[in-house]
Amino acid sequence: MRSILFICLGNICRSPTAEGLMLNHVAAAGLSHLTRVDSAGIGGWHTGDPPDRRAIAAARKKGVDLTPLRARQVQKADFSNFDLIVGMDRQNVADLRRLAPAGSTARIGLCLEEAHGLAREVPDPYYEDEQAFDDVFDLCDRAVRAFVEKLRSKG
Numbered sequence: 511m512r513s514i515l516f517i518c519l520g521n522i523c524r525s526p527t528a529e530g531l532m533l534n535h536v537a538a539a540g541l542s543h544l545t546r547v548d549s550a551g552i553g554g555w556h557t558g559d560p561p562d563r564r565a566i567a568a569a570r571k572k573g574v575d576l577t578p579l580r581a582r583q584v585q586k587a588d589f590s591n592f593d594l595i596v597g598m599d600r601q602n603v604a605d606l607r608r609l610a611p612a613g614s615t616a617r618i619g620l621c622l623e624e625a626h627g628l629a630r631e632v633p634d635p636y637y638e639d640e641q642a643f644d645d646v647f648d649l650c651d652r653a654v655r656a657f658v659e660k661l662r663s664k665g
């Protein structure tokens with residue numbers, strides 16, 4: 511796996527958190543030149559928007575800057591341009607499988623399951639409180655560390 515696309519519903523809470531974390535961890539591991547990281551939403555309502563201010567705040571507390579990121583909607587080309595596309599919840603994964611064009615090459619899976627075999631979702635924090643955003647950050651952090659370990663073990 512050399513390229514990974516994180517997917518959630520709106521691309522303003524969960525998947526940009528994972529993208530920002532992955533960019534930081536990949537850089538710290540000295541693997542930026544070998545790795546492509548992006549995020550996108552199933553829906554396009556927030557296209558062009560920065561991440562939700564609550565996601566930005568939760569990440570900032572842990573030293574991760576999400577402010578440069580901008581939302582976009584997943585596109586057909588993504589299914590050939592990325593090795594791995596991971597959805598944050600099972601509905602995201604079902605939507606990805608429905609949207610995948612015939613002949614697409616990306617592996618599609620649930621983020622935490624692909625990362626470390628945990629068949630669990632990263633729940634949508636949008637209508638929740640600050641704690642939910644902290645929980646999203648921690649779940650994404652563990653997943654991203656596992657993905658970077660996989661990248662590192664490939665040399």
Ligand code: 4NP
Nearest residue numbers: 518519520521522523524636
């Ligand atoms: P996300 O959270 O999928 O983690 O980015 C959401 C953001 C926006 C909406 C839903 C979920 N929304 O309905 O606008």
